Amino acid sequence: DAKTTQPTSMDCAEGRAANLPCNHSTISGNEYVYWYRQIHSQGPQYIIHGLKNNETNEMASLIITEDRKSSTLILPHATLRDTAVYYCIVRVARDFGNEKLTFGTGTRLTIIP
Amino acid sequence: NAGVTQTPKFQVLKTGQSMTLQCAQDMNHEYMSWYRQDPGMGLRLIHYSVGAGITDQGEVPNGYNVSRSTTEDFPLRLLSAAPSQTSVYFCASRNRYNQPQHFGDGTRLSIL
Numbered sequence: 001d002a003k004t005t006q007p008t009s010m011d012c013a014e015g016r017a018a019n020l021p022c023n024h025s026t027i028s029g030n031e032y033v034y035w036y037r038q039i040h041s042q043g044p045q046y047i048i049h050g051l052k053n054n055e056t057n058e059m060a061s062l063i064i065t066e067d068r069k070s071s072t073l074i075l076p077h078a079t080l081r082d083t084a085v086y087y088c089i090v091r092v093a094r095d096f097g098n099e100k101l102t103f104g105t106g107t108r109l110t111i112i113p
Numbered sequence: 114n115a116g117v118t119q120t121p122k123f124q125v126l127k128t129g130q131s132m133t134l135q136c137a138q139d140m141n142h143e144y145m146s147w148y149r150q151d152p153g154m155g156l157r158l159i160h161y162s163v164g165a166g167i168t169d170q171g172e173v174p175n176g177y178n179v180s181r182s183t184t185e186d187f188p189l190r191l192l193s194a195a196p197s198q199t200s201v202y203f204c205a206s207r208n209r210y211n212q213p214q215h216f217g218d219g220t221r222l223s224i225l
Binding site: 036041045046101102 | 153155
């Protein structure tokens with residue numbers, strides 16, 4: 001699976017949009033981009049995933065560049081509860097098998113009141 | 114909705130003791146896995162299962178055993194606890210193709 005690069009930390013004002021970048025320049029054509037987050041002391045929480053098209057759900061939007069070498073997770077109206085470590089993961093979609101999710105170190109997002 | 118339930122939430126063991134970390138899911142997911150999370154190292158896969166009766170090793174399986182007798186349960190056993198196994202353990206489950214994993218809230222284990 002391709003390696004990802006994320007900033008170590010970011011701050012965002014409460015109520016503003018939080019834009020979290022991820023670089024995955026070695027991504028392959030059959031690899032998806034997944035985003036998870038981990039709020040202190042809790043298990044990782046799935047946010048969103050996509051292949052090449054932009055995706056939106058009730059939590060966030062995912063913007064993937066046309067060359068698929070980078071993506072941005074957007075939390076449209078950040079709240080204090082969005083303070084967490086955000087992980088960008090690239091992996092091949094598999095049915096069954098050894099599915100190791102390589103979380104890396106992620107981006108620590110702090111929402112400022 | 115319970116999702117993925119892990120018990121206990123906290124445990125302290127002495128070196129050499131054995132114990133079982135429990136994981137149960139109520140989503141009828143076929144795929145279940147165990148990870149450990151250590152500071153600065155992210156999550157590492159210990160064991161996984163693709164269905165009842167089928168298990169396989171992840172990247173750090175030594176010192177741990179698993180079994181999958183039912184779809185719902187996937188216990189992780191420490192046979193002889195060592196201080197190096199002090200960690201936070203997460204269980205996860207998912208359904209088939211390209212579905213995201215759902216994680217439990219973890220078991221914080223300390224080995225003295």
